[in-house]
Amino acid sequence: MARHAGVSQATVSIVLNATNTPIRVSSATRLRVLAAADSLGYVPNHAAQSLRRQRTRSITFINPSPDNPYFAEVVAGAQAAAEKAGYSISIAAIPTREAAVQILAHLNAGTSDGVIVGSRDPRVLAELAPAIRRGLAVVALQYDGEDPLVSIIRTDREAGGYLATRHLIGLGHTRIAHLTDSAAYARRPTERTAGYRRAMAEAGLQVPQEWIVVGGNTVAGGDASLRELLARTAERPSAVFAFNDQMAIGALHALRTLRLRVPEDMAVVGFDGIGLGAFTTPELTTVEQPRVEVGQRAVQLVLDSLDAPSSSSTQVTLPVRLVVRESCGASSIFSSGRCG
Amino acid sequence: MARHAGVSQATVSIVLNATNTPIRVSSATRLRVLAAADSLGYVPNHAAQSLRRQRTRSITFINPSPDNPYFAEVVAGAQAAAEKAGYSISIAAIPTREAAVQILAHLNAGTSDGVIVGSRDPRVLAELAPAIRRGLAVVALQYDGEDPLVSIIRTDREAGGYLATRHLIGLGHTRIAHLTDSAAYARRPTERTAGYRRAMAEAGLQVPQEWIVVGGNTVAGGDASLRELLARTAERPSAVFAFNDQMAIGALHALRTLRLRVPEDMAVVGFDGIGLGAFTTPELTTVEQPRVEVGQRAVQLVLDSLDAPSSSSTQVTLPVRLVVRESCGASSIFSSGRCG
DNA sequence: ATGAAAGCGCTAACAT
DNA sequence: ATGTTAGCGCTTTCAT
Numbered sequence: 007m008a009r010h011a012g013v014s015q016a017t018v019s020i021v022l023n024a025t026n027t028p029i030r031v032s033s034a035t036r037l038r039v040l041a042a043a044d045s046l047g048y049v050p051n052h053a054a055q056s057l058r059r060q061r062t063r064s065i066t067f068i069n070p071s072p073d074n075p076y077f078a079e080v081v082a083g084a085q086a087a088a089e090k091a092g093y094s095i096s097i098a099a100i101p102t103r104e105a106a107v108q109i110l111a112h113l114n115a116g117t118s119d120g121v122i123v124g125s126r127d128p129r130v131l132a133e134l135a136p137a138i139r140r141g142l143a144v145v146a147l148q149y150d151g152e153d154p155l156v157s158i159i160r161t162d163r164e165a166g167g168y169l170a171t172r173h174l175i176g177l178g179h180t181r182i183a184h185l186t187d188s189a190a191y192a193r194r195p196t197e198r199t200a201g202y203r204r205a206m207a208e209a210g211l212q213v214p215q216e217w218i219v220v221g222g223n224t225v226a227g228g229d230a231s232l233r234e235l236l237a238r239t240a241e242r243p244s245a246v247f248a249f250n251d252q253m254a255i256g257a258l259h260a261l262r263t264l265r266l267r268v269p270e271d272m273a274v275v276g277f278d279g280i281g282l283g284a285f286t287t288p289e290l291t292t293v294e295q296p297r298v299e300v301g302q303r304a305v306q307l308v309l310d311s312l313d314a315p316s317s318s319s320t321q322v323t324l325p326v327r328l329v330v331r332e333s334c335g336a337s338s339i340f341s342s343g344r345c346g
Numbered sequence: 347m348a349r350h351a352g353v354s355q356a357t358v359s360i361v362l363n364a365t366n367t368p369i370r371v372s373s374a375t376r377l378r379v380l381a382a383a384d385s386l387g388y389v390p391n392h393a394a395q396s397l398r399r400q401r402t403r404s405i406t407f408i409n410p411s412p413d414n415p416y417f418a419e420v421v422a423g424a425q426a427a428a429e430k431a432g433y434s435i436s437i438a439a440i441p442t443r444e445a446a447v448q449i450l451a452h453l454n455a456g457t458s459d460g461v462i463v464g465s466r467d468p469r470v471l472a473e474l475a476p477a478i479r480r481g482l483a484v485v486a487l488q489y490d491g492e493d494p495l496v497s498i499i500r501t502d503r504e505a506g507g508y509l510a511t512r513h514l515i516g517l518g519h520t521r522i523a524h525l526t527d528s529a530a531y532a533r534r535p536t537e538r539t540a541g542y543r544r545a546m547a548e549a550g551l552q553v554p555q556e557w558i559v560v561g562g563n564t565v566a567g568g569d570a571s572l573r574e575l576l577a578r579t580a581e582r583p584s585a586v587f588a589f590n591d592q593m594a595i596g597a598l599h600a601l602r603t604l605r606l607r608v609p610e611d612m613a614v615v616g617f618d619g620i621g622l623g624a625f626t627t628p629e630l631t632t633v634e635q636p637r638v639e640v641g642q643r644a645v646q647l648v649l650d651s652l653d654a655p656s657s658s659s660t661q662v663t664l665p666v667r668l669v670v671r672e673s674c675g676a677s678s679i680f681s682s683g684r685c686g
Numbered sequence: 687a688t689g690a691a692a693g694c695g696c697t698a699a700c701a702t
Numbered sequence: 703a704t705g706t707t708a709g710c711g712c713t714t715t716c717a718t
Contacts (some may be wrong), residue, residue: 014689019713032687047476052455053402054711056393057694072418073621082412082441089445094452096436101422105429112434115392136387225625259625263679281413285565285599287627339603354705359697372703394695397710 011035011042018043022050056116064094065308066118068109070125071224072099074252075280076297077124080147083301084122091309093119100125106133113137120308122301126150127191143311145304150197157307157320159300163277166293166326167201167247170275173291173328174245175209177336179273182206183217183243185231185253198277202247214239223249228256229263236264245273245334251280251292258286258333269335279329288332289339296324351375351382358383362390396456404434405648406458408449410465412439413564414592415620416637417464420487423641424462431649433459440465446473453477460648462641466490467531483651485644490537497647497660499640503617506633506666507541507587510615513631513668514585515549517676519613522546523557523583525571525593538617542587554579563589568596576604585613585674591620591632598626598673609675619669628672629679636664 008015013035020030021039031039042048056062065088069077081097088095096118100106110133113121120143123130128151131144135155138144144156148163174182184202186195195203199218206213216238221231228248236242248254254276261268268274268288276283279294307320330336348355353375360370361379371379382388396402405428409417421437428435436458440446450473453461460483463470468491471484475495478484484496488503514522524542526535535543539558546553556578561571568588576582588594594616601608608614608628616623619634647660670676 015712016690016714017688020688023713030687035687047454049451049454051397051711052452052457053393053396054694055455055713057391057397057696057710058712058714060694062393072422073415075413075415078412078418082439085439085441085445089448094438094448094457096438098434098436099422099425101425105425108429108434111389112392114387114389115395117392117434225622229625255622255625258627259629262627265680282565282595282622285569285595287598287602289599340605355695356697356706357704360704363697370703375704391695394710395697397694397712398696398698400710 007042007046007048010046011039013039019050060116062117062119063092064096064118065120065122065305066109066113067095067097067122068124068130069097069099070127072097073224074250075282076250076252076278076295079280079297080124080301080304083298084305085301086298087302087305091305093305093309095305100130106130110134110137113142114140116140119143119312120145122304122308123147123149123156126189129191131156141315143308143315145307145311147300147304150194154319157311158322159303159307160321160323161295161300161326162323163197163326164201164204166277166295167198168205169201169326169328170247170277170293171202171205173330173336174247174273174275174334175205175211177245177273177334179245180209180211181217181241181243181245182211183219183235183239183246184213185219185221185228185235185246185248185257187223187249188220188227189223196249198249217243221253223253225252225256225259228253229260230256232257232260233264243272245275247275247277249277251276251278251283251290254290254292254333255282255286258288258290268333273335274333276333283329284331286333291331291334291336292329293326294329295326299324347382347386347388350386351379353379359390400456402457402459403432404436404458405460405462405645406449406453407435407437407462408464408470409437409439410467411564412437414590415622416590416592416618416635419620419637420464420641420644423638424645425641426638427642427645431645433645433649435645440470446470450474450477453482454480456480459483459652460485462644462648463487463489463496466529469531471496481655483648483655485647485651487640487644490534494659497651498662499643499647500661500663501635501640501666502663503537503666504541504544506617506635507538508545509541509666509668510587510617510633511542511545513670513676514587514613514615514674515545515551517585517613517674519585520549520551521557521581521583521585522551523559523575523579523586524553525559525561525568525575525586525588525597527563527589528560528567529563536589538589557583561593563593565592565596565599568593569600570596572597572600573604583612585615587615587617589617591616591618591623591630594630594632594673595622595626598628598630608673613675614673616673623669624671626673631671631674631676632669633666634669635666639664
């Protein structure tokens with residue numbers, strides 16, 4: 007390449023990296039190099055650049071559940087932001103323990119400059135510690151804990167849980183159940199559950215233990231959890247607030263199977279605001295999280311941390327909002343009533 | 347690291363790369379090196395390895411629609427297979443033209459040893475040509491064309507379209523519409539459409555042009571396409587075969603909004619077999635593709651091509667199968683009839 | 687304004 | 703069985 011343009015390798019590097027120094031090269035040679043690069047389809051070798059710069063210009067997104075559209079939407083936001091900064095995002099799923107080990111090894115090998123951790127599992131963060139010491143920039147999503155070395159982006163899930171429950175109470179419900187996540191690592195109830203409890207307490211409503219069902223945060227988990235709820239309760243709750251939209255969709259399915267109408271026999275509210283929620287039967291009332299913004303901010307924090315490695319970590323909490331659709335009974339796509 | 351174990355850098359490399367040569371190192375030093383690596387948390391630098399070996403041990407998956415669970419499931423299969431071989435998969439979405447350009451540049455920079463192209467857009471393959479010349483192993487999914495340099499994995503979508511349509515015909519339908527994909531690059535009708543037409547022709551059924559609606563292959567696209575279909579047709583079709591499950595789910599939504607019952611007023615069949623289809627209202631009849639196997643085979647073909655760069659490209663076609671659920675009217679989760 | 691040279695952390699060929 | 707050496711393709715002083 008350098009030979010083809012009749013200049014030294016160093017000059018090629020300077021030209022191609024532009025923005026380095028203003029007028030380090032005559033515009034004549036500049037053009038010559040650019041032309042040569044173009045005609046040869048030359049692109050600097052990434053491994054060599056990374057080795058030399060000790061920077062890969064890539065960020066890994068650890069996605070705990072790739073089948074959850076919520077994360078697809080967060081990733082989309084991250085990807086857009088990364089692209090603007092000349093970074094690339096690579097997504098790593100951690101379906102198995104071995105996969106996790108492999109990813110950690112990769113990170114330790116310096117594959118990425120930063121990581122966005124989608125998993126709330128504290129063990130993931132713990133295993134990242136050695137890599138952080140080597141300068142890896144880590145941003146955690148919705149992490150329920152403190153860590154001086156990692157920045158955290160949260161959405162106000164407590165407020166979301168409160169909003170959802172408050173809305174159901176406002177609709178006249180008093181027997182409101184809750185489907186929550188069974189993550190083994192969850193030492194304490196989730197924020198969403200705390201918000202639910204706050205709203206119930208505020209309204210002077212009791213929450214019998216059997217109203218809170220702990221299950222997998224998937225569609226199948228929501229289906230199973232709702233069945234479990236009905237199996238447990240002598241007098242059926244009239245509404246249910248689900249941990250996320252996936253569980254809510256599963257609950258919708260279980261209810262239909264059991265020939266119960268939504269929202270007449272049971273109202274359902276989800277959480278996340280995934281696009282699909284606008285197309286379910288009935289359309290899903292939910293608490294919308296700013297998914298794209300979460301992704302964007304995460305990338306921004308990674309880049310900030312890379313720019314100023316010594317600076318202290320940041321914590322951001324983004325607001326959520328209630329999206330009222332049909333499944334809670336407050337709204338209908340029909341003038342009145344409904345029929346599937 | 348080498349110093350810490352009291353051996354040379356070369357020995358460390360040999361020990362850590364194991365499987366290279368059988369007994370190249372005494373088990374005493376082997377153990378010493380392993381212990382040192384372990385206590386130091388040493389992991390060989392990936393950029394240096396890649397630069398030296400001219401191999402990155404990573405494969406890029408180009409995902410044209412990250413929000414489609416179909417691809418999430420294919421990726422899961424690919425990831426599992428890659429992990430076994432010591433490779434990592436990194437997923438690249440190509441939402442915008444700029445994103446595509448950036449990814450192509452990355453590939454040209456040698457970021458990955460291979461690419462799995464999920465997009466059927468021939469332009470993507472065309473842009474990959476220079477990278478292929480440099481030794482990039484490329485496998486395309488469902489690519490409707492020939493290319494001596496890339497291996498292709500297909501599922502038998504023509505048979506799938508035929509199966510779906512045949513099933514509806516068997517149920518007594520004669521007025522069967524079709525929602526298809528609007529991809530601008532699709533020079534010819536999709537395989538699924540061809541199968542649909544074959545079944546219709548075989549049964550001696552006409553296919554008026556207005557029965558085939560071309561729309562975006564998303565949930566929103568399916569919703570819009572179904573409305574379009576009803577707007578176009580004086581006498582309503584009694585069934586619709588959708589390009590994929592996403593479109594089918596959108597169609598389900600549109601039908602409910604229009605107060606039409608599924609399957610009584612209109613039967614719906616999807617395509618792909620995404621997990622969500624078992625939880626929709628009504629549960630979705632669909633043509634299931636072997637999603638995980640597609641991912642596995644894709645990785646295998648990439649690895650094969652890397653092992654034997656000179657060998658000719660392969661083409662595989664995997665079978666599909668019809669999954670009968672409620673939306674076509676042949677089955678019900680209730681003993682009889684239904685009500686959302 | 688440009689080139690020469692060193693070196694990022696590894697692996698493979700060649701010594702010993 | 704182990705160490706020495708060269709070099710993968712870049713970027714970055716330091717010379718000129």
